[in-house]
Amino acid sequence: MLRNCVLGVLVLGFSLQVYGQETAAALRAHVEYLASDALEGRGPGTDGKDLATVYIEQQFAQAGLQPFFNDSLVVPFVYGSAMARAKGYNVVGVLEGTDASLRHEYVVLGAHYDHLGYRMVDGEKVIYNGADDNASGTATLIKLAQHYAKPGNRPARSLIFAAFDAEELGLHGSKDFVKRLSEEQKLQIGKMFSFDMVGMLTANDGLSLKGIASLRDGESTAKKIAARSGVNLQNMSKNIEQRTDTAPFGAVGIPAAHFFTGTKSPYHKPEDTAEKLDYAGMERVFDYSTALISELANADVLRRTARMQRLAEGKLVDRWTLGLVANVGSSHHRYPDRFYHAKPAYSYGAGLRTNLKLTKHLALNVEALYHSDASRSEEGTYRRQSITVPASIEIGLNNQAEINLFLGVGAYYRFVQSGSDGDRDLDFDAYDNINDAGLQITLGWEVNRMRFGFESRYGLQSIYTNDVRVRSNEALFTIGYRFF
Numbered sequence: 001m002l003r004n005c006v007l008g009v010l011v012l013g014f015s016l017q018v019y020g021q022e023t024a025a026a027l028r029a030h031v032e033y034l035a036s037d038a039l040e041g042r043g044p045g046t047d048g049k050d051l052a053t054v055y056i057e058q059q060f061a062q063a064g065l066q067p068f069f070n071d072s073l074v075v076p077f078v079y080g081s082a083m084a085r086a087k088g089y090n091v092v093g094v095l096e097g098t099d100a101s102l103r104h105e106y107v108v109l110g111a112h113y114d115h116l117g118y119r120m121v122d123g124e125k126v127i128y129n130g131a132d133d134n135a136s137g138t139a140t141l142i143k144l145a146q147h148y149a150k151p152g153n154r155p156a157r158s159l160i161f162a163a164f165d166a167e168e169l170g171l172h173g174s175k176d177f178v179k180r181l182s183e184e185q186k187l188q189i190g191k192m193f194s195f196d197m198v199g200m201l202t203a204n205d206g207l208s209l210k211g212i213a214s215l216r217d218g219e220s221t222a223k224k225i226a227a228r229s230g231v232n233l234q235n236m237s238k239n240i241e242q243r244t245d246t247a248p249f250g251a252v253g254i255p256a257a258h259f260f261t262g263t264k265s266p267y268h269k270p271e272d273t274a275e276k277l278d279y280a281g282m283e284r285v286f287d288y289s290t291a292l293i294s295e296l297a298n299a300d301v302l303r304r305t306a307r308m309q310r311l312a313e314g315k316l317v318d319r320w321t322l323g324l325v326a327n328v329g330s331s332h333h334r335y336p337d338r339f340y341h342a343k344p345a346y347s348y349g350a351g352l353r354t355n356l357k358l359t360k361h362l363a364l365n366v367e368a369l370y371h372s373d374a375s376r377s378e379e380g381t382y383r384r385q386s387i388t389v390p391a392s393i394e395i396g397l398n399n400q401a402e403i404n405l406f407l408g409v410g411a412y413y414r415f416v417q418s419g420s421d422g423d424r425d426l427d428f429d430a431y432d433n434i435n436d437a438g439l440q441i442t443l444g445w446e447v448n449r450m451r452f453g454f455e456s457r458y459g460l461q462s463i464y465t466n467d468v469r470v471r472s473n474e475a476l477f478t479i480g481y482r483f484f
Helices: 001-020 023-033 035-043 047-063 131-149 170-180 183-188 217-228 248-252 279-297 306-313
Strands: 074-080 086-093 106-112 118-120 124-128 158-164 187-197 207-210 256-260 318-334 344-358 362-377 380-396 404-421 436-447 450-459 471-481
Touching: 023 047, 023 131, 023 279, 035 047, 035 118, 035 124, 035 362, 047 086, 047 131, 047 158, 074 170, 086 131, 086 170, 106 131, 106 170, 106 279, 118 306, 124 471, 131 158, 131 187, 131 279, 158 170, 170 248, 183 187, 187 248, 187 279, 217 279, 248 256, 248 306, 344 380, 344 471, 362 404, 362 471, 380 436
Parallel strands: 106 158, 106 187, 187 256, 318 362
Antiparallel strands: 074 086, 086 158, 118 124, 207 256, 318 344, 318 471, 344 362, 362 380, 380 404, 404 436, 436 450, 450 471
């Protein structure tokens, strides 16, 4: 308690000086404080990050924001694994809307305020100040709170202002925010905006608004306002950015957009300092954002896209997907009757894959591959070219929006087309059954449209049916891309 009081006194004088300055000057003053050496890069566990928490809390309080969760603007949470737990602090406040029927709906404005902290090099403290990432977004968030606190600027819907902690370590602050929402509150939030790296407008030649089209009419509204303000908009897709605080909101069906001016600053380097930012550009981003936010927060209705609506209702989305897949690894043949394994040789394949969601956590995955497997012995290399069809049931291992882990268990069948045995082409007449089948186990993960995994195939059917059994084994690394 005493430590928090001391921090509050240290910050209060500076924050009072900033309040009420003109936009560009105020934005610069916020950034210069948040990205100063005194705040030690706002890393987890540092006094500097605690100073940032107190500073944002005081700015929100001065603007008249009221607590949204419980009775405090500062919302503590715990994150990490069972072996290493850490404490973070979101700062969350709300301004009530002016319309009696719409004030129970919300627009969330967010920015993460943590950064990478510092490291010691030859006894010297090297600070990662994080001016663009993300003192720029935090400064914009504070200025937005001050702007909308003025009676004439307050919109019909209520506005929630959220400064997120622990974004750099895995979006923990925004995940905790979403976790605290009731099912009713999730449906009451019509749109979320994340201001993450907005300090390089001129260098980027425009403003990215990825995810704006997750709201119906969101893209057309953004373009209409951009035409009036002269801001060049980029990347207005419906795909919600997974690498910033929009991801947890999108995962539960809340339309979310990322205000972003690119990684033109020295991204994640000590050189990301306050003097490098484009404050005139930040003012243009601020002016544009107030026009867009006011338009949406005063609209008669905010409608999700069909996909976001299904997510909000807890229904399955993207039930059927199609994509490409390729794999490479090693294979060998086992001779169980002779207790002998042939030496491994390289194995590879490529083809199409389709995935059908059965439930929230179960999916059927089927592939059709042109595949080549082989093994080596004293007589040479035995290789087959085949059409291989694996099919497996995949079990989702977690619910993280940005990385989906899965375990697949199934079977495969291999239709051999051609091959060679040493220097000779395969003589199909010499085999009673050259095709084979077996089990397949996959452990993998998906990130956006990409898919990675490790597969093991274990042959159960012998490629011979006469006097000796020969079964195939494979270990493969797979990579895939889905079209939709």
